[in-house]
Amino acid sequence: MTDYLRVAGVDESGKGDFFGPLVVAAFLADESRLDDLREMGVRDGKLIADKKTLQLDEQLRAGFPHAVLIISPADYNRRYSEIKNLNKLLAEGHAEVIDRLVSGHATDLVISDKFGKPELVADALAARGQKVKLKQMVRGERVMQVAGASIIARAVFIREMEKLSEKFGVTIPKGAAPQVDEAGRRIVAQYGVEVLPELAKLHFKNYGRVANPSLFTK
Numbered sequence: 672m673t674d675y676l677r678v679a680g681v682d683e684s685g686k687g688d689f690f691g692p693l694v695v696a697a698f699l700a701d702e703s704r705l706d707d708l709r710e711m712g713v714r715d716g717k718l719i720a721d722k723k724t725l726q727l728d729e730q731l732r733a734g735f736p737h738a739v740l741i742i743s744p745a746d747y748n749r750r751y752s753e754i755k756n757l758n759k760l761l762a763e764g765h766a767e768v769i770d771r772l773v774s775g776h777a778t779d780l781v782i783s784d785k786f787g788k789p790e791l792v793a794d795a796l797a798a799r800g801q802k803v804k805l806k807q808m809v810r811g812e813r814v815m816q817v818a819g820a821s822i823i824a825r826a827v828f829i830r831e832m833e834k835l836s837e838k839f840g841v842t843i844p845k846g847a848a849p850q851v852d853e854a855g856r857r858i859v860a861q862y863g864v865e866v867l868p869e870l871a872k873l874h875f876k877n878y879g880r881v882a883n884p885s886l887f888t889k
Contacts, residue, residue, distance in 0.1 A: 680816030758787030
């Protein structure tokens with residue numbers, strides 16, 4: 672047992688996906704509830720099947736304080752064009768959900784899955800006047816609260832991808848592999864390249880392969 676009783680975890684989903692939003696989630700659980708989380712099957716959301724992730728998300732949201740930020744592709748592209756640094760963009764997102772959560776719930780410690788320089792998130796929190804204690808860890812999903820955040824973020828990302836698939840009539844795959852390019856080309860062929868900013872992250876290399884496929888087939 673540590674000195675910290677109410678611990679919040681923070682994680683994101685969609686960072687490595689060409690299509691879809693960036694989702695950042697914060698999840699708060701008292702240490703006395705850790706056994707409950709284990710019994711539910713909480714672990715790193717990337718290691719859980721989509722159907723189970725969606726089920727766990729409903730349980731976590733119903734039983735624990737949380738905050739979610741959905742950065743749509745259009746908003747993501749706007750932010751990235753201004754910041755021009757993915758880690759800074761992530762830090763701003765992490766700081767936003769942390770601030771939302773701890774402003775309404777007593778929190779002793781926030782644990783974030785580590786990326787980039789530690790001061791990025793710390794500085795973003797300080798800019799918001801938020802003084803909660805922050806710890807950043809590599810493979811932070813080993814901490815149950817971070818794993819809970821990863822599940823919520825992943826579930827929201829899955830649902831947002833389903834919405835995009837329905838809107839464009841194409842099953843839009845996750846990730847950034849060749850099948851993602853194939854889906855993108857089908858969308859461009861039907862709707863035009865101008866739709867990409869509203870469903871994809873334009874700084875990915877996939878953009879060139881989708882928007883100008885002839886350059887990559889010679």
